[in-house]
Amino acid sequence: MEDNPLQNELISDLLEVQNLSVNFETIDRTVEVLRSVSIRIEKGDAVGIVGESGSGKSTLAQAIIGVLDIPPARIIDGVIRFNGENILQRKTKSPNFRGKGINMIFQEPLTSLNPVYSVHDQLEEAIRIDDPTVDAKKREEIIKRNLREVMIRDVEGVLSVYPHQLSGGMRQRVSIAMVLIQRPQLLILDEPTTGLDLIVQRKILKLILNLKEEISSSILLITHDLAIAASVCKRIYVMYAGRVVESGSMRVVLSSPSHPYTIMLKNSVPEGYMDEGPLNVTSGSPPDLRALPSGCAFHPRCPKAMAVCREKVPELKKVEDEREVACWLYE
Numbered sequence: 636m637e638d639n640p641l642q643n644e645l646i647s648d649l650l651e652v653q654n655l656s657v658n659f660e661t662i663d664r665t666v667e668v669l670r671s672v673s674i675r676i677e678k679g680d681a682v683g684i685v686g687e688s689g690s691g692k693s694t695l696a697q698a699i700i701g702v703l704d705i706p707p708a709r710i711i712d713g714v715i716r717f718n719g720e721n722i723l724q725r726k727t728k729s730p731n732f733r734g735k736g737i738n739m740i741f742q743e744p745l746t747s748l749n750p751v752y753s754v755h756d757q758l759e760e761a762i763r764i765d766d767p768t769v770d771a772k773k774r775e776e777i778i779k780r781n782l783r784e785v786m787i788r789d790v791e792g793v794l795s796v797y798p799h800q801l802s803g804g805m806r807q808r809v810s811i812a813m814v815l816i817q818r819p820q821l822l823i824l825d826e827p828t829t830g831l832d833l834i835v836q837r838k839i840l841k842l843i844l845n846l847k848e849e850i851s852s853s854i855l856l857i858t859h860d861l862a863i864a865a866s867v868c869k870r871i872y873v874m875y876a877g878r879v880v881e882s883g884s885m886r887v888v889l890s891s892p893s894h895p896y897t898i899m900l901k902n903s904v905p906e907g908y909m910d911e912g913p914l915n916v917t918s919g920s921p922p923d924l925r926a927l928p929s930g931c932a933f934h935p936r937c938p939k940a941m942a943v944c945r946e947k948v949p950e951l952k953k954v955e956d957e958r959e960v961a962c963w964l965y966e
């Protein structure tokens with residue numbers, strides 16, 4: 636986890652995760668949840684992380700924003716640099732990490748919202764933290780404007796309500812309104828549309844794209860749904876069982892997926908559905924991380940598995956300019 640300050644001067648990425656490995660450790664077992672995960676996000680980038688349930692997406696996001704539950708989680712190895720600084724070496728989390736630095740809309744939006752504050756009071760508090768000099772009248776204006784921007788029609792009705800009284804879609808909108816106030820450099824969205832109906836999903840995705848333009852944030856979108864990632868992101872990382880198995884530009888990966896798992900994900904999106912909305916049906920189930928298959932963890936589901944696949948883990952290797960793949964087919 637050593638950091639080289641001289642190297643930092645050469646880094647132009649907003650976020651760089653290098654070889655991050657995380658375990659969940661209890662008295663009787665150790666589960667390897669992330670293995671040598673490397674991702675990078677440039678300023679203004681929209682990057683997607685796609686993978687089935689249990690592939691480690693939320694664990695990665697929590698490690699980046701510094702809310703991993705340690706223990707039982709343990710960071711075994713790796714570096715996470717934000718604006719060139721290795722944030723894993725910070726002794727305390729700066730408020731930067733929940734405000735203007737990195738912010739996150741959690742898989743369960745109730746996590747982002749404070750249950751004991753009304754919508755009005757938490758938005759007002761966010762404005763106060765962002766800029767203590769803003770007076771009460773201006774604060775009211777900002778609150779109402781931001782709620783309207785996230786397409787909440789009954790602004791007055793929502794203001795006095797508490798988070799648990801809102802529907803899932805409304806909670807997501809309020810979380811997004813909060814982020815609009817905080818204007819982070821990097822916004823992580825963990826499954827922002829899970830559990831929402833198709834129309835609300837589309838509205839939320841549109842909002843996210845508008846937000847990216849408006850506050851010039853970089854975006855890390857986490858989803859199990861390739862169609863959703865394709866509608867927002869320029870680059871993609873495909874995760875399987877705690878590892879990145881393919882990465883590259885969204886255009887290249889979508890037009891010709893290389894890793895058999897990415898091919899399976901792409902085939903699970905029905906023809907024409909990429910523009911229509913999400914659906915995810917793949918054959919077989921994600922592996923149990925407590926008893927991972929030997930070699931390439933995908934081998935029991937892979938139609939192209941060979942003998943070597945059962946024995947050795949393939950490393951992520953550059954196969955062309957805009958693509959890396961971890962698969963013995965490309966050795």
Ligand SMILES: Nc1ncnc2c1ncn2[C@@H]1O[C@H](COP(=O)(O)OP(=O)(O)OP(=O)(O)O)[C@@H](O)[C@H]1O
Nearest residue numbers: 659668687688689690691692693694695704707924
């Ligand atoms: N606090 C914890 N203690 C032990 N194991 C955990 C803990 N949190 C997560 N895990 C395990 O880590 C693995 C990865 O979980 P994670 O939530 O990162 O996956 P995910 O890709 O976000 O899945 P989903 O799509 O379902 O949200 C899972 O096997 C999960 O059971």
Ligand code: SF4
Nearest residue numbers: 931934937944962963
């Ligand atoms: S390494 Fe082997 S089992 Fe794994 S995806 Fe490639 S071909 Fe399939």
Ligand SMILES: [Mg+2]
Nearest residue numbers: 692693694742
């Ligand atoms: Mg998750």
